Amino acid sequence: MSKPASYWRLRPFVYRLEGSRCVKCGHFHPLVRKVCRRCGSKNLERDRLPATGILRHFTVVSQAQQGMEKNTPFIVAWVEMDDGSKVVAQMTDCEPEDLKPAMKVETVVRKIKVDGESRLIFYGIKFRPSA
């Protein structure tokens, strides 16, 4: 994502976990959707995921990735948010040994990566253990 606009238009989700919630079945989708992927309803409203959840699993990624070459190792977590939605994001401010499944986590905004070409700094949601 080297184009500024392609990152910029994602701000509602990557900064604030905003998206579209189905009024009929309650299913949440990141960003804007016209149709609920779960029940097919076209009645969706803008909503925001809760800022806290429960850690289901985490993995320590040691394979470096483009745009985050100097960031290894880092932790990626599967989190069940308080509304039941699942979010996968990096974990920060913790070591793997601090983490246990079912522990409470909260969202925080951090640097995700620095773009290789335009050198934009991409900020976005990560998780950390709740205080």
Next chain:
Amino acid sequence: MPRISDAAILGYGCYVPRYRIKGYEMAKLWGKSTSELPVKEKAVAGFDEDTVTMSIEAARHAINRAGVDPSKISAVHVGTESKPYAVKPSGTIVAEVLGLSRKTTSADFEFACKAGTEAVQMVTALVEAGRIEYGLAIGADTAQGRPGDALEFTAASGAAAFVIGKNSRDCIAKFEYATSYVSDTPDFWRRSYERYPMHGSRFTGEPAYFHHTISAVSTIMGENGFSVNDIDYFVFHQPNVKFPLAVAKVLSIPLEKVKPAIVADQIGNTYAACSMIGLVKVLDRAEPGQRILFTSYGSGAGSDSFLLVTCEGLERRRNLAPTFDEMVSRRKEIDYSTYLKFREKIRV
């Protein structure tokens, strides 16, 4: 008269990253004395942190204490000497993440370590003039010291934020008075495109930090007819622990009025955030009705000095976000090589 008639701190918050490096780690690497370290240890921002992310954290705490709707906050001013972008405001990112009003005035201020209190000056003035209902004044830095330089022992990371609005009974502290004292004094500087600042070594003391701090404090006390006895807490900028204590000695201020604001021993010099975090620590323990004299210092050089009186809302709001002590208690010690990695001092 620079009296402030209607602007108050409605919410305050600080952020200290969890990583610490001991002065000893640096001293042994560079073969320096480990017996006279300027601070015991300093706070280091993590790999994924910068002035923007730390500002967001501090501002979130301040908003939680203020209990104001973020969409009614229409000024975000960030004072820093380590803005992630040379051109692109930090404040707009903070505003976007926190869901502040789009009708927001925002700029990054630069005045070395007093950039944060320049943001306070700006936001109090906007509130007083009735231009905005609420505003955020933030001081934040991921200060950089050249490896091996004396600054490396103290240059630390942290942020503090204040939600400022009109006076009310339920506010945290009312601003009473503000003054500034500046002169062209090249004690510390960083040219464009340079990674690390330069400094005048001992020149940063007497003609710089001490002259400006003491001048600002004397001015504000004199113009208000106050003596040391009228002030319950003094908050100073802390390039190290020794300097603010030396100011207290010169002005005959009892140490118990200065020490509650000392944070540099635990986290180092967080530059634009430094004196603001000192104020946060005082607000964490002050009682309503106490007067605080809060003075920053920024190289280049100058001091902003403010008089504040704490109000009824302080005790209730204090517990709505983490205190300085709670922030500092989340602590993870790192070694020098991790420090180099986190602060991107490894050139590849």
Next chain:
Amino acid sequence: MRVYVGGVGLTKVDEHWERTLTELMAEAGLSALESAGLQSVDAVVVSNVFAESLQEQVNLGAYFAEVLGLRGVSCLRVEAGGASGLAAVYSAASSIVSGLNKAVLVVGAEKMSDATAEEAVALSSMEEPAEYIASLGVSQLAEAALIYKEYLIRYGLEQEDVAYFPVLGHEHAQTAPHAQYQFKISVDTVMNSPYVAEPLRRFDTTSPADGAAAVLLLSEELARKLDSPKAVLKGFGMASDYLSPFDREDPVEMRSINFAAQRALEMAGLSRGSIDFVEVHDSYSFMAPLSLEAMGFAEKGYACHDARKGRWSLSGETPLNTFGGLKGRGNPVGASNIYSLAEAYLQVTGNAEKNQVDGAKAGLIQAVAGLGSYAAAVIIEEVG
């Protein structure tokens, strides 16, 4: 109307530093045409995933026609992530069933050696929703690790149990002349390899590979006229699912794989018991047992136990990945499914040589895009 395979062409899967993508495509395509004794086709279809990223090349259909010397034929390129190959076959077969074409040459080609390891991680993540997975700094590799962890815990399995699948892949690849890794490994080799995203280890994943494979699809009428060995594509099943497994009710439930296999078997009119061998998409080791279970070839959580009993070996009850699968033969992404289909053709025509499954009459080839966002299954059968 039935669709026949009348010839295949395979290049060795390798890091082909000196050879271009089109050179590899041409070699596979010409070899497939030659094996069927055909000079030309009505259309060519290219399966490729990353050429615009890695070789800065689009418009591969026309380029393929050009390098084959088939100026003027109809052409297209298909991309459906890891299942691109079978999606290309589906598209080509549809054009034959519809009567639009009588002979279509499908080539799968990819040159992953042009990517660094760091780029390869980012490339595979393009199969996941970029807007909210990659944008948060999450790779497919990390997602796969999380699913693997849940799979292990849910079914009380150890990494050693799953490690049997890479071992099996290498075992079958050692006698496959076109395979990338023609050597055996042990469970210890897998277990001693470093973590890339724990519990995933280096040997649980595939490595960058270049290669091209081609299959020649024919109408029944044309197939009758040609002398080459022929097989028939009896069943097709394709199914989509949400891009990110974590948006599904249960990320470990591979619904698309289940649907695809079910549809293919129904279309072919075959039961699982009459499938003689299975080619599955083992881009991550655990995807092999997960796929076998999702397709109903093993009970949930039991594919690894079946593996220990030898069920998936060449001489076993249901031989799996008979030329090594993505792990052993190699994973040139857009080409991988075409290799699988070509290998299955060699099996049912009795030309699999050292890798021959005795009495192989019907095989199922499965392919997966992402972590189950799209799955395809094709059933190939001998022509009796």
